[in-house]
Amino acid sequence: HMEDWRSPPRSGTATLSVRVLDANDNAPAFPRGALLTLELPEDAPPGALLLELDAADADEGANGLDPLSGRLALYLVLTTGALDRERVAEYNLTLVAEDLACDGGRPSLCGCTLVVVRVEDQNDNAPQIISPPLLNGSADLPLPLIAPPGFLIAQLAARDNDAGRNSELAFSLLEGAPRLFAVQPRTGELFLRERVPREVAPGSAFRLVVAVEDGGQPSLTCTNRNRIEKKIWNKIEKKIWNRKEIFFGIE
Numbered sequence: 001h002m003e004d005w006r007s008p009p010r011s012g013t014a015t016l017s018v019r020v021l022d023a024n025d026n027a028p029a030f031p032r033g034a035l036l037t038l039e040l041p042e043d044a045p046p047g048a049l050l051l052e053l054d055a056a057d058a059d060e061g062a063n064g065l066d067p068l069s070g071r072l073a074l075y076l077v078l079t080t081g082a083l084d085r086e087r088v089a090e091y092n093l094t095l096v097a098e099d100l101a102c103d104g105g106r107p108s109l110c111g112c113t114l115v116v117v118r119v120e121d122q123n124d125n126a127p128q129i130i131s132p133p134l135l136n137g138s139a140d141l142p143l144p145l146i147a148p149p150g151f152l153i154a155q156l157a158a159r160d161n162d163a164g165r166n167s168e169l170a171f172s173l174l175e176g177a178p179r180l181f182a183v184q185p186r187t188g189e190l191f192l193r194e195r196v197p198r199e200v201a202p203g204s205a206f207r208l209v210v211a212v213e214d215g216g217q218p219s220l221t222c223t224n225r226n227r228i229e230k231k232i233w234n235k236i237e238k239k240i241w242n243r244k245e246i247f248f249g250i251e
Helices: none
Strands: 037-043 047-054 071-077 090-098 110-122 130-131 142-143 154-155 156-160 170-173 182-183 187-190 205-214 222-227 246-250
Touching: 037 047, 047 110, 047 182, 170 182, 182 205
Parallel strands: 037 110, 142 246, 222 246
Antiparallel strands: 047 071, 090 110, 130 156, 154 187, 170 205, 182 187, 205 222, 205 246
C-alpha cells in the first residue's frame, strides 16, 4: 500500500510475491541411522544383495541428491567373490551420500553411515589332527609291555578353524582293539584299558583308527589310522574319512 502527502492523500495498492530460493544448508542423511549391523552367511554367493538403503536431503532440486526427488536409493551388492570367515570375520563399510551443490558455488554437503557386516560361520573346515607331531609323515608311540591299566599312551590334539559349535570336537575309536585301548572323547587321551596279554610278544603291533568329528550339521570328520610304532599319514576331505595309521610297538 502506498500513499502520497497531499490533502486529501491519494493511495494505491499492489500485490507482491516473494519466493524464497533454496540454499544448500542441509546435508544428506540416512533415515535408518548412522550405524547399521548386518549378518551375512559365509556361503553367500558372489553378487548377493546385502542391503538396500535410502538417503534423503531436505534441500530441493540441484541442492538435493536428485534434481527431481531429492532422494537417492543405494544398493550395496557383494560382487568381489566368495566370503571366508576364517580370513575376515567382519567388514566395516562407510557409505557416503553427497548432494549436487549447484547454488552458486557453495561446497557440497555429505552424510555418512557405517555398515558393519558380520560373517556368520558355516561348517566348511574339517578337523585337523595336530598332535602327536609328524616327522617325515610318521611318528612313534612306544607302549611298555608292563604298562598298567589306565596308562596314557598319547595325548591326541586336533583343531578346527570354524567357530562355535562347528569347532567343538569329539574323539572316538573306530577300529582297533577296544578291549585294550580307549580314547577320551573330549580330551583326546589315548590310554590302555587293561594290561597287554602275556602271549603278546615284544615288538608286536596294534592298529587303531581314531576319528575326530566336529559339532556342525552336517558334521565333518578326520580319521587317524594308527599302528603302535607309529606311522601316520593324514588327508582330510569333506564327508570322506581318510585314515591315519599309528603303529604301537611293544617294548
